[in-house]
Amino acid sequence: xxxxxxxxxxxxxxxxxxxxxxxxxxxxxxxxxxxxxxxxxxxxxxxxxxxxxxxxxxxxxxxxxxxxxxxxxxxxxxxxxxxxxxxxxxxxxxxxxxxxxxxxxxxxxxxxxxxxxxxxxxxxxxxxxxxxxxxxxxxxxxxxxxxxxxxxxxxxxxxxxxxxxxxxxxxxxxxxxxxxxxxxxxxxxxxxxxxxxxxxxxxxxxx
Numbered sequence: 001x002x003x004x005x006x007x008x009x010x011x012x013x014x015x016x017x018x019x020x021x022x023x024x025x026x027x028x029x030x031x032x033x034x035x036x037x038x039x040x041x042x043x044x045x046x047x048x049x050x051x052x053x054x055x056x057x058x059x060x061x062x063x064x065x066x067x068x069x070x071x072x073x074x075x076x077x078x079x080x081x082x083x084x085x086x087x088x089x090x091x092x093x094x095x096x097x098x099x100x101x102x103x104x105x106x107x108x109x110x111x112x113x114x115x116x117x118x119x120x121x122x123x124x125x126x127x128x129x130x131x132x133x134x135x136x137x138x139x140x141x142x143x144x145x146x147x148x149x150x151x152x153x154x155x156x157x158x159x160x161x162x163x164x165x166x167x168x169x170x171x172x173x174x175x176x177x178x179x180x181x182x183x184x185x186x187x188x189x190x191x192x193x194x195x196x197x198x199x200x201x202x203x204x205x206x207x
Contacts, residue, residue, distance in 0.1 A: 091121025
């Protein structure tokens with residue numbers, strides 16, 4: 001059923017039926033999230049992905065000479081219409097109060113992050129809480145965001161739940177410049193929310 005709903009959603013979106021697609025999903029499920037993004041326009045492939053590498057060509061430069069140094073479409077936004085992890089529900093959720101176990105840790109330590117999630121709607125509902133990180137400076141280029149954890153929870157209308165994630169050394173590891181696998185010291189950013197556009201942010205440092 002979920003596969004059929006996903007196929008129907010993509011087909012409707014491709015035909016420009018955003019509202020119809022939303023309605024179709026709401027009528028057939030309690031909660032479902034996208035495992036991919038959906039582009040803003042038909043017949044385009046979005047150059048933006050939540051886990052892309054930093055291009056080094058920032059948008060919004062004002063000088064005329066910099067216009068050729070851009071990584072964006074001319075006639076539509078880079079951002080997808082619906083981001084990775086986006087989902088529909090009968091209710092709404094609000095995120096608040098990211099609390100880290102520590103903002104400074106040693107290599108090999110496991111960090112813990114908690115967040116409060118509140119059902120601000122009028123009906124009970126399920127939410128997929130997602131955790132993303134960014135290594136701000138690595139020995140090789142690092143993604144601007146990486147999904148490192150998710151939990152599906154049920155929250156009754158008007159109630160809140162505390163959701164906790166453990167971030168292990170393995171979660172921070174990658175293939176480094178010398179081709180070994182492991183984590184590196186430095187600064188990291190972390191986001192928790194309902195999709196890859198999550199903006200509730202925290203930071204920590206590995207020493």
